[in-house]
Amino acid sequence: MSYLEANGVRKAFGGVQALDGCSISVEKGSMTGLIGPNGSGKTTLFNVMTGYETVDDGDVRFDGTPIQNMSPDQVFALGIGRTFQLTRVFSRLTVLENMHVAVQRTGIRALFGRWSSSREQERALELLEFVGIIGLKDLPAGNLSYGQKKLLEFAYILIAEPKVILLDEPAGGVNPTMISYLSDRIRELNKMGVTFLIVEHNMEFVMSLCDRVMVMDHGTRIGDGSPDEVRNNPAVLDAYLGA
Amino acid sequence: MTLILDAFITGLLSGAIYALMASGLTLIFGVMDIINVGQGALVILGAYLSFFLQQHFHIDLFVGLLITMPTMFLLGVGLELAFIRPIKRNRTTLSILITFAISLIIEGLLSLVFTTNLVQMHAWYVDTSLRIGNFYLAWVYIFDFALSAVLLGALYIVLYRTKFGYALRASMQNRTAAELVGINVERISAITFGIGVALAAAGGMAYGATTTFNPNSLYDLISRLLVIIILGGMGSLRGALIAALGMLVIEDITSVVWSPIWANTVFFMLLVVVLVLRPQGLFGQLEGRKQ
Amino acid sequence: MRKFKPYGLIALLLASIAFPIAFPSPAITTIAFFTLLYAAAATAWNIFAGYTGYIALGHAAYVGIGSYAMAIFCKDWNLQGGYLPFVLIPLAGIVAALVSIPMGWIALRTRKHTFVVVTIAMFFVFQLMAFNLRGLTNGSVGMTLPIPTDWSGAFFNFPFYYVALAILLVALGHSWWIRHSKYGLGLLAIRDDEERARGLGVKTGQFKLTAFVISAFYVGMVGALHAYFIESLYPAFAFDPLFDLVIALMCFLGGLGTLSGPILGAIILEPTQQYFTMRFSQNGYYLIIYGAMFLAIILFLPDGILPTLSRWLAKRQSSGTVRDGEDSDSVQVQAPSPNAEGVTR
Numbered sequence: 046m047s048y049l050e051a052n053g054v055r056k057a058f059g060g061v062q063a064l065d066g067c068s069i070s071v072e073k074g075s076m077t078g079l080i081g082p083n084g085s086g087k088t089t090l091f092n093v094m095t096g097y098e099t100v101d102d103g104d105v106r107f108d109g110t111p112i113q114n115m116s117p118d119q120v121f122a123l124g125i126g127r128t129f130q131l132t133r134v135f136s137r138l139t140v141l142e143n144m145h146v147a148v149q150r151t152g153i154r155a156l157f158g159r160w161s162s163s164r165e166q167e168r169a170l171e172l173l174e175f176v177g178i179i180g181l182k183d184l185p186a187g188n189l190s191y192g193q194k195k196l197l198e199f200a201y202i203l204i205a206e207p208k209v210i211l212l213d214e215p216a217g218g219v220n221p222t223m224i225s226y227l228s229d230r231i232r233e234l235n236k237m238g239v240t241f242l243i244v245e246h247n248m249e250f251v252m253s254l255c256d257r258v259m260v261m262d263h264g265t266r267i268g269d270g271s272p273d274e275v276r277n278n279p280a281v282l283d284a285y286l287g288a
Numbered sequence: 289m290t291l292i293l294d295a296f297i298t299g300l301l302s303g304a305i306y307a308l309m310a311s312g313l314t315l316i317f318g319v320m321d322i323i324n325v326g327q328g329a330l331v332i333l334g335a336y337l338s339f340f341l342q343q344h345f346h347i348d349l350f351v352g353l354l355i356t357m358p359t360m361f362l363l364g365v366g367l368e369l370a371f372i373r374p375i376k377r378n379r380t381t382l383s384i385l386i387t388f389a390i391s392l393i394i395e396g397l398l399s400l401v402f403t404t405n406l407v408q409m410h411a412w413y414v415d416t417s418l419r420i421g422n423f424y425l426a427w428v429y430i431f432d433f434a435l436s437a438v439l440l441g442a443l444y445i446v447l448y449r450t451k452f453g454y455a456l457r458a459s460m461q462n463r464t465a466a467e468l469v470g471i472n473v474e475r476i477s478a479i480t481f482g483i484g485v486a487l488a489a490a491g492g493m494a495y496g497a498t499t500t501f502n503p504n505s506l507y508d509l510i511s512r513l514l515v516i517i518i519l520g521g522m523g524s525l526r527g528a529l530i531a532a533l534g535m536l537v538i539e540d541i542t543s544v545v546w547s548p549i550w551a552n553t554v555f556f557m558l559l560v561v562v563l564v565l566r567p568q569g570l571f572g573q574l575e576g577r578k579q
Numbered sequence: 580m581r582k583f584k585p586y587g588l589i590a591l592l593l594a595s596i597a598f599p600i601a602f603p604s605p606a607i608t609t610i611a612f613f614t615l616l617y618a619a620a621a622t623a624w625n626i627f628a629g630y631t632g633y634i635a636l637g638h639a640a641y642v643g644i645g646s647y648a649m650a651i652f653c654k655d656w657n658l659q660g661g662y663l664p665f666v667l668i669p670l671a672g673i674v675a676a677l678v679s680i681p682m683g684w685i686a687l688r689t690r691k692h693t694f695v696v697v698t699i700a701m702f703f704v705f706q707l708m709a710f711n712l713r714g715l716t717n718g719s720v721g722m723t724l725p726i727p728t729d730w731s732g733a734f735f736n737f738p739f740y741y742v743a744l745a746i747l748l749v750a751l752g753h754s755w756w757i758r759h760s761k762y763g764l765g766l767l768a769i770r771d772d773e774e775r776a777r778g779l780g781v782k783t784g785q786f787k788l789t790a791f792v793i794s795a796f797y798v799g800m801v802g803a804l805h806a807y808f809i810e811s812l813y814p815a816f817a818f819d820p821l822f823d824l825v826i827a828l829m830c831f832l833g834g835l836g837t838l839s840g841p842i843l844g845a846i847i848l849e850p851t852q853q854y855f856t857m858r859f860s861q862n863g864y865y866l867i868i869y870g871a872m873f874l875a876i877i878l879f880l881p882d883g884i885l886p887t888l889s890r891w892l893a894k895r896q897s898s899g900t901v902r903d904g905e906d907s908d909s910v911q912v913q914a915p916s917p918n919a920e921g922v923t924r
Contacts, residue, residue, distance in 0.1 A: 097778075117778035135771035138764070145761070146768040147779045205779075323696060374878060380692050381634045382877055385831070388824055389873035396866030507820055511703040514696045522693055549711050556704040560685060563697060567688040 048073035048240060049125070049209055054093055054103035054113070056086075056264075063089040065264035066103070071209070071242050076235050078251040078272075079244045081261035082285050087244045088130065090261070091211055095127045096120040107209070126207035130214045132194040136187030140178060140197055143186050144169035147201045165204075172200045176230060192223045199230070209240040216247045228254050252276065260284065294423050295544045299537030301429040304436035305498065307532035309491030309509070310516045311440060311525055312484030318460040318523030319480045322372060322383035328510025329391035330485050334360055334492025335501055336398055339409050349411055349493055350431065356489045364485025368478045391506065398503040406500040414497055432494040439490055440529070443483075447525075456480060460523065515559045521572025531570065592748075599740050608736035612808065614849040615743035616801050620822075621829040621841035622750045623797030626757060627790040628827070629836035632770035633691060635791070637698030638798050639822035640682075640705040641675040645799030646806035646817040647709065648674040650722040653807075660727030665742055668803045675799020676792050683791035687784065702818065709814035721813030724806055739808050746804065747842075750797045755838055757790075766790055770836070824873070825852070832876050834885030843884060 047070035056064040063086045071077045081087055092098040094105050096117040105113040112120055135143050148165055173179040176196040181189060186197060195215065202210060212231075216224045224247070231254060235241055245251045251258060252272040260268035260275055262284040268275050275281055313327045324330075334356055341352040367390060375382045413427035447453035458466040459473050467473050495501070495509070516535055520527025535555055543551035562569065599608050620642070628634050648671040649664070658664050686697045709716050716722065727735070757763040765786050768776040777783045806812050826841075829848050834840030852869070859865040880887065 095778075117774075118780045121778055121780055133772050133775045135768050135775070137771050138767055142764060142767075145764055146776060146781065201779075317692075321692070323692065325699075371874065371878070375881070377881065381695070382881060384634070384636065384695055385824065385827060385877050386874060389870040389877070392866045392870030392873065396863045396868075396870060398863075399866065400863030507703075511700060515700050518689075518693060518696055518700065522696070553704065553707045553711055556700060556707065559697075559700055560704070563685050563689060567693075568690070569693075572693075 047071055049094070049105075049107050049242065051090060051094060051105045052103050054090065054105065055101045056089055056093055056098060057101055063264055064093065064100075064103075067261065067265050068103075069259050069261075069266055069269075071240060072257070073240055074235070074238060075257060076231070076241045076255045077243070078255035078258040079242060079261065080246070080248070080251055080258060080275075081267075084263075085261040085284075086264040087261055088213060089264075091127060091213055091244060094120075095125060095211060121205065121207075124206075124208035125211065126202035126205060126209070127211040128195070128198045128202060128213055128215065130217060132191070132198045134186040134189070134194050134197050134201075137185055139183050140173065140186055140189070141169060141182040143197055144172065144201050144204055147204050169204060172203050175203075176200045177226070192219045195219060195223075195227070199227075203234070207239065209242065210234075212241065212243045212245075214244055214246065216245055216250045224250060290422060291544045292541055295540040296537055297425070298429070299540035300533055301425075301433050302498070302540070303533035303536035304433045305491060305494040306512065306516060306536055307529045308436045308439060308487055308494060310513050310520070310528040310532050311443065312487035312491070313513055314517045314520065314523055314525060314528040315443075315487075316481055316484040317517070318525075319456060320372070320383075320477045321380055321463075322387075323380065323514075323522075324387045324481075324484065325384050325510060325514075326387035326391035326394065327484070327488055327513055328506035328508075329394040330360065330364075330488040331492040331495060331509055332501060332503060332506045333394050333398065334489035335409075335496030336402055336407070336492075337489065338493040339407060339496060342409060342411070349409060349497055350435065353435075353490055353493055356493065357486045360489035361482040361486040364482035365478045367485070368481035372481070373474070373478070391510070395503045395506060402503070404502050404504065406502050407496070408500045409497050411497070426498070428497045432497065435490060435494055439487065443487075443525075452476075452479075512555065515556060517569075519559055519562055519569050521569030524569070524571035527569060527571035595744060596741075599737055603733065605733065605736055608740055610850050610853045612736055612740050612743055613853060614845055615740065615747050616805055617826060617829060617849045618842045618845035619743065619747040619750050620798050620801045621826040621833075621845050622747065622754055623794040623801070624823075624826045625794075625830050625835065625837075625841045626750075626754050626797075627787075627794040629830060629841070630757070630763060630766040630770060631787050631790055632773075633687070633787065634695050634827065635686075635698040635794075636695055636823040636827065637686075637700070637702035638794065638826070639819050640702040641679055641795040641798045642802035642805070642822060643705055643709060643814075643818035644678050645671040645675040645802030646812055647716055647722070648799070649803035649806050650724050650812050651715065653725050654722065658725050660725040661729070662738065664725060664807055665738070665804075668742070668746075668800050668807075671803035672796045672800035675802070676796035679792050679795030680788070683788050683795070687787050687791065699823075702820070702823070706814055706818035706820075709818055716814070719814060721811055721816075723811045724809075726810050739804065742804055746797065746800055751838070751842070753793065753797075757793075758838065762786065762789075767836075828873060828876060831883050832880065834883035834887075837883070837885045840883055840885045 050068070050070040052068050054064050054067045055062070065086075067086065067090055069079065069090070079087055079090070089098060093100055093113065096112075096115045096119060100113045103113070104111045107123060107125060110123075112123065112125075135146060138146070145165065148169075170179065170182070173182055176199055178189075178193055178196050178200070181193065186194065189197060199215075215227055215231075219227070228250065231241060231243075243251065243255060255272060258268075258270065258272050258275045259266055260278070260281045267284060268278045268281045270278070309327065309331050313324055316322060316324050337356045337359070338349050338352050341347040341355060342349055347355070371386050371390065372383055375386070411428070413431055415426075417424040417426045418430065419425075445453075447457060455466070455471045456476055458469070458471055459476050463473055499505075512535075516531045517528055519535065520529070520531030535558065538558065539551045539555050542554045546554075598611060602608065602611075620638075624635070624638055649667055652658070652667050652670065653664055658667075682701055686694055686701065689697050710718055712718075730738070757766070765776065765781045765783075768779075768781055769783050769786060773783055802817065806817065825848070829844030830841045831844070832840075832847060833842065833844030851872075855865055855868055859868065
């Protein structure tokens with residue numbers, strides 16, 4: 046049994062079967078890629094795995110525990126973070142404030158002071174420095190460029206110390222320099238033990254970064270293996286180039 | 289028992305009038321995502337217009353609709369272009385404030401022109417009744433019902449059988465997608481607003497013929513209309529119709545069975561109860577988990 | 580600019596304390612009193628609507644509840660006019676807050692757009708109840724409050740003014756405290772992207788409801804004080820549909836979500852409103868002018884004064900330097916720190 050897996054997940058929207066018995070698995074500590082043509086169900090799978098959608102059938106397990114149909118905050122609390130295709134940051138809050146939203150304090154302490162511990166403040170700054178946008182910390186997040194917002198989203202996920210991070214098209218709409226910068230950051234984190242599941246269209250990005258790649262088409266998995274194996278798999282080529 | 293039946297029938301008939309007024313409101317929300325809080329004022333404006341035509345030019349109330357409806361349609365389009373179109377951000381919130389401001393202006397104008405004295409429209413069908421067994425029903429209720437049926441039926445035909453209606457429904461479902469397939473959503477918005485206001489004109493005449501009113505009546509009206517569209521589910525025409533009929537029937541029956549004083553409170557209480565059980569109203573959409 | 584801030588605030592505070600002494604004319608102090616009341620109400624409303632982004636337009640219900648609570652307490656406990664009734668004001672506020680808990684809970688279950696309308700509908704519920712629950716509220720006949728007979732005409736406004744000022748200061752302080760707390764951060768996050776905030780663990784339901792109840796508390800107190808000032812109460816007056824529109828407009832005008840925006844809005848709009856009432860006591864003109872003013876403000880200043888001003892100032896300060904993040908994704912980022920170990924487990 047793997048660290049994070051989906052087993053036979055089915056999900057339909059009206060007449061559209063977005064996920065049709067989809068099963069994938071992610072090993073602990075791995076860098077797994079998920080590719081597939083548009084409409085293959087990748088984002089729906091992500092949504093299902095992180096609580097943004099419910100399943101019609103099948104389950105999702107994290108370290109053995111079923112997590113399908115949980116709410117997004119519950120999934121997040123278990124240690125699974127995710128980013129979105131269209132970056133979601135809190136635009137009217139500053140970059141630093143964005144970092145602190147993800148670390149919620151409950152009870153009386155929430156009323157006193159923005160950062161209840163200097164440890165949190167330190168950590169936020171460390172992370173901003175890690176992704177390289179520390180200089181922008183007091184700017185409203187809405188003022189950041191697209192790439193910088195992506196970095197911010199990445200950073201505020203990290204502040205909760207997730208065990209698994211699901212990245213939804215991290216390289217989308219980003220220039221080549223930034224892309225290699227991003228892969229470096231991701232690789233560093235992976236070395237430190239964070240598991241990654243990455244959905245991407247950018248083949249170079251996925252193939253160079255991931256040690257295992259899964260391919261989806263029409264709501265189910267059609268290929269699985271190392272980047273080289275997948276690259277040469279006729280079924281995969283068919284899916285991308287076929288009708 | 290006959291009293292309850294009586295109440296049931298009057299409830300249905302009044303409900304039809306409210307359905308007419310509410311349909312415009314929910315249509316506007318469905319297409320434009322804005323809440324026209326001024327609908328109450330526009331209804332009363334329509335009522336006064338009909339009244340005026342009848343008093344000064346002796347034009348029959350129903351015939352007068354041929355004048356008031358197109359006029360108010362144009363007014364609606366004008367309002368949309370002048371005050372709603374320019375708002376780019378926070379549309380829903382600002383539109384509430386704007387339409388309320390428009391409501392105030394209309395109320396002010398009507399108070400100046402017609403004073404705040406209560407007004408009653410007169411016509412042969414208002415003053416005479418049909419007798420059914422022991423129970424008298426003013427003819428106007430029946431005519432109003434017919435009017436609602438005709439207009440709502442026409443609305444249905446326009447929405448489901450014409451190209452324009454098709455475009456309108458597309459805009460209701462997904463504005464961006466509609467734009468992408470070449471539908472001029474802005475033009476549809478203006479026309480929809482116009483239709484909503486025209487329906488208010490008709491509703492106004494129907495309402496005014498059955499109740500005494502003055503400019504202040506708009507508050508009572510808009511509060512009920514809002515309740516009706518929330519109950520029915522905002523943006524749902526079917527919901528507005530059912531909610532209007534249902535609410536008025538319940539209100540009238542409560543009035544007879546319990547007391548007239550509590551009748552209109554029940555109206556609002558019912559809203560609260562429904563919202564606890566079903567926040568999206570009867571036919572509305574629940575906000576799904578989305579990205 | 581920063582250095583001046585605390586001095587500026589203290590100066591303002593002293594000025595507002597000295598105001599009635601400097602301008603003792605009852606006409607002026609009355610206007611000042613109402614301005615303070617509205618400023619307090621707008622600040623309270625801002626705590627909810629400004630910080631969470633949910634526009635509630637039924638807060639007049641809580642004004643009314645506070646007003647009636649005050650009247651009923653005074654009647655049941657046989658209070659005489661004077662200073663004692665002032666003590667009841669927080670109690671009236673608590674009554675309003677208690678009622679707002681279930682109401683807020685129900686209303687907040689709906690979508691943002693529906694929410695607005697639901698609050699309006701709830702307002703009408705309470706107005707109707709005021710009419711109907713005759714045993715409690717005397718129905719449309721209304722109620723009276725005790726009159727402080729031993730206060731001379733010239734003195735009368737003074738205690739009211741200071742109590743209003745006190746309420747404003749407490750509300751403002753509370754608003755400031757919230758804004759600088761983790762709780763406030765959560766609220767602002769809800770405003771920007773509620774779903775994302777919830778996904779990150781922010782307890783959005785609790786947070787929103789708490790803000791709602793807090794704002795109802797202050798607004799209830801405003802109602803109580805107002806009722807005591809006017810000394811009489813009847814349903815249409817205590818539950819005034821215009822109220823929410825006015826405070827919403829004040830907040831929008833000054834800047835929704837800012838600390839001083841609501842106060843600025845109140846200072847501008849309330850004396851204007853009083854002026855119009857005096858000048859155009861005939862209802863028709865008053866409504867038309869008011870409505871037109873409303874429209875003008877919303878159409879021309881949709882962001883409010885303070886945010887527009889601060890943006891304008893920011894532009895002037897930074898003119899000449901390139902704005903950060905403005906151009907493409909060229910990596911305007913620092914080289915990663917060599918010691919990235921502390922970053923994750």
